[in-house]
Amino acid sequence: xxxxTSLDTGDALAALLRKYAVQPAGPWRLCNGRRPPECDTxxxxxxxxxxxxxxxxxxxxxxxxxxxRSEQRFIELKRLVDEQTIVPVLMCRFACLTDGNAMPLAxxxxxxxxxxxxxxxxxxxxxxxxxxxxxAANVILRLSNDVVCSVETGVTLPPGSxxxxxxxxIARRGVASDRAVDTQVAQSSISAWTDSGTQQYTDTDxxxxxxxxxxxxxxxxAYEALRNPECVSKLRAEHVRLRxxxxxxxxxxxxxxxxxxxxxxx
Amino acid sequence: MKPLxxxxxxxxxxxxxxxxxxxxxxxxxxxxxxCAEDDTVxxxxxxxxxxxxxxxDEQEMFDRHPEIEAAVLxxxxxxxxxxxxxxxxxxxxxxxxxxxxxxxxxxxQMIELVExxxxxxxxxxxxxxxxxxxxxxxxxxxxxxGRIRSIQATNITLSPVWAFPWQGVPEQSFGKRxxxxxxxGRFCGGAxxxxxxxxxxxxxxxxxxxxxxxxxxxxxxxxxLEVEDLLVVNGKMADGCTFLFDPSWSRLENRFxxxxxxxEIFPKRMEVNLTIGGENGTMVVDCFGPNVYHNGAPGxxxxxxxSFSCRDATCPGxxxxxxxxxxxxxxxxxxxxxxxxxxxxxxxxxxxxRFC
Numbered sequence: 001x002x003x004x005t006s007l008d009t010g011d012a013l014a015a016l017l018r019k020y021a022v023q024p025a026g027p028w029r030l031c032n033g034r035r036p037p038e039c040d041t042x043x044x045x046x047x048x049x050x051x052x053x054x055x056x057x058x059x060x061x062x063x064x065x066x067x068x069r070s071e072q073r074f075i076e077l078k079r080l081v082d083e084q085t086i087v088p089v090l091m092c093r094f095a096c097l098t099d100g101n102a103m104p105l106a107x108x109x110x111x112x113x114x115x116x117x118x119x120x121x122x123x124x125x126x127x128x129x130x131x132x133x134x135x136a137a138n139v140i141l142r143l144s145n146d147v148v149c150s151v152e153t154g155v156t157l158p159p160g161s162x163x164x165x166x167x168x169x170i171a172r173r174g175v176a177s178d179r180a181v182d183t184q185v186a187q188s189s190i191s192a193w194t195d196s197g198t199q200q201y202t203d204t205d206x207x208x209x210x211x212x213x214x215x216x217x218x219x220x221x222a223y224e225a226l227r228n229p230e231c232v233s234k235l236r237a238e239h240v241r242l243r244x245x246x247x248x249x250x251x252x253x254x255x256x257x258x259x260x261x262x263x264x265x266x
Numbered sequence: 267m268k269p270l271x272x273x274x275x276x277x278x279x280x281x282x283x284x285x286x287x288x289x290x291x292x293x294x295x296x297x298x299x300x301c302a303e304d305d306t307v308x309x310x311x312x313x314x315x316x317x318x319x320x321x322x323d324e325q326e327m328f329d330r331h332p333e334i335e336a337a338v339l340x341x342x343x344x345x346x347x348x349x350x351x352x353x354x355x356x357x358x359x360x361x362x363x364x365x366x367x368x369x370x371x372x373x374x375q376m377i378e379l380v381e382x383x384x385x386x387x388x389x390x391x392x393x394x395x396x397x398x399x400x401x402x403x404x405x406x407x408x409x410x411x412g413r414i415r416s417i418q419a420t421n422i423t424l425s426p427v428w429a430f431p432w433q434g435v436p437e438q439s440f441g442k443r444x445x446x447x448x449x450x451g452r453f454c455g456g457a458x459x460x461x462x463x464x465x466x467x468x469x470x471x472x473x474x475x476x477x478x479x480x481x482x483x484x485x486x487x488x489x490x491l492e493v494e495d496l497l498v499v500n501g502k503m504a505d506g507c508t509f510l511f512d513p514s515w516s517r518l519e520n521r522f523x524x525x526x527x528x529x530e531i532f533p534k535r536m537e538v539n540l541t542i543g544g545e546n547g548t549m550v551v552d553c554f555g556p557n558v559y560h561n562g563a564p565g566x567x568x569x570x571x572x573s574f575s576c577r578d579a580t581c582p583g584x585x586x587x588x589x590x591x592x593x594x595x596x597x598x599x600x601x602x603x604x605x606x607x608x609x610x611x612x613x614x615x616x617x618x619x620r621f622c
Binding site: 090091093095097126128129130131132133135136137138139140142146147148150152154156157158164170172175181182184185256258 | 496
């Protein structure tokens with residue numbers, strides 16, 4: 001089994017803010033569930049993963065975070081593209097499977113669409129989706145720089161299963177992936193076979209040691225939002241756009257048509 | 267049982283060399299002759315195989331060896347119909363490399379020819395004899411994940427065109443020169459023509475036909491090819507199961523004229539991976555794993571070498587290549603889909619129901 005943590009993400013974020021003497025503009029609360037608590041009317045800034053709001057209007061004072069952008073493997077993939085270590089990117093292959101409880105199908109599309117635009121550095125211009133009810137979505141994206149991106153998502157994992165994902169960038173010179181060559185599943189930093197069973201540990205952040213990967217990236221992205229309050233309005237605007245892209249995917253499936261995306265990614 | 271007397275034609279297909287050992291070693295086969303397409307192919311054959319006469323003319327080979335009972339068509343796609351006719355005229359069973367043809371009229375001719383002659387004609391779709399796929403089929407049949415709702419698959423490789431040039435020539439691979447799309451300088455005949463297996467596998471696993479298909483072609487990795495090398499395909503089956511398939515030549519290679527150590531730049535030359543999403547669970551499948559790894563090739567930091575075996579003691583040849591079956595309908599073939607195009611596939615339109 002993969003270990004989980006009982007550490008509180010909000011406490012870890014607070015400690016991080018104290019450590020670097022960051023003074024948020026006002027009271028805040030970090031939520032990592034699918035719904036934020038009913039606390040958005042008392043002037044408290046509510047920080048939530050954006051995907052948790054992808055089927056609802058965004059309440060006032062809510063900041064939709066994109067935690068994956070703070071995850072080290074994605075930061076490294078982006079760096080490989082930005083520094084032109086792999087160049088030019090021509091195709092991407094993304095996959096994301098969940099149990100549907102932690103992250104529903106629409107949320108997986110929200111996440112992967114944002115990763116596509118962010119990693120490639122171009123906006124989505126076309127979507128064609130084949131979706132099976134609420135279980136699986138197989139989507140082909142075209143980006144403004146002509147990159148083609150396949151997005152395979154599903155919520156068919158058994159309840160309680162950790163997310164299973166994979167991201168590969170294929171360029172004319174080089175390939176980059178967050179999975180080792182010839183593997184399909186994530187590797188752990190430590191695997192321990194002991195009298196108490198099999199345990200796996202993956203720790204990627206010494207400063208937030210003890211948090212799980214999802215908590216680390218959530219805390220990191222919330223820290224950046226609190227440190228740079230001017231980005232909040234941009235986060236909210238981009239959230240709206242991502243929601244529209246997800247809706248277009250469902251529309252594509254319904255109409256069985258390629259959907260053109262209007263507007264340019266800011 | 268008397269060994270089957272077998273011949274091999276053309277020797278220009280990328281899978282040709284994989285047959286050499288089986289044809290030599292299997293006690294159920296008697297490899298009596300081969301026919302090479304040109305000087306280079308003949309020279310390579312003679313370096314690799316001893317004791318099997320090699321001809322340059324199929325007619326001469328058949329005339330000198332009337333005992334031939336079966337032939338492997340290890341040739342370019344546009345040679346298949348002619349070679350099937352030649353075999354049928356002599357009562358010779360056929361094992362054709364995939365794809366037999368992309369021309370549906372040619373397919374009809376092939377089926378009619380072999381059925382009228384009472385001959386066996388098999389298309390090389392090796393995943394049918396892959397042990398991982400066999401296990402997958404068994405698990406699906408046992409209901410391990412329930413009814414399949416989604417299949418995602420890769421069948422990706424390096425590009426074979428430098429060693430097997432016909433695969434980069436639209437007329438030889440696709441059968442004719444058809445632009446990918448208006449204004450696109452490339453033509454049908456590349457990666458998609460090379461990797462048909464997953465289409466077959468999806469139908470085999472779901473017991474459902476293709477309802478609609480969509481494809482997008484990316485800019486080529488290899489800008490000097492006139493056929494596509496990067497694309498993805500998605501769509502739905504008639505039972506609502508969705509699929510997404512990547513058949514690309516997305517692994518770079520050194521441009522060797524003959525496959526060998528150091529051919530690959532990306533460490534892994536080939537993979538067929540699947541994710542099966544069902545009503546009750548998910549399976550992730552590596553059809554050609556596990557593997558072994560080495561870094562002994564010249565100029566190569568690391569490489570993957572397949573370590574699976576498709577040998578099957580129950581089959582006549584002791585190898586997947588010789589599990590003969592007689593097609594009841596057209597062999598597997600596909601309809602090419604240009605960039606950004608959706609096509610509905612149905613028996614009513616004459617485009618569906620003919621896969622096997």
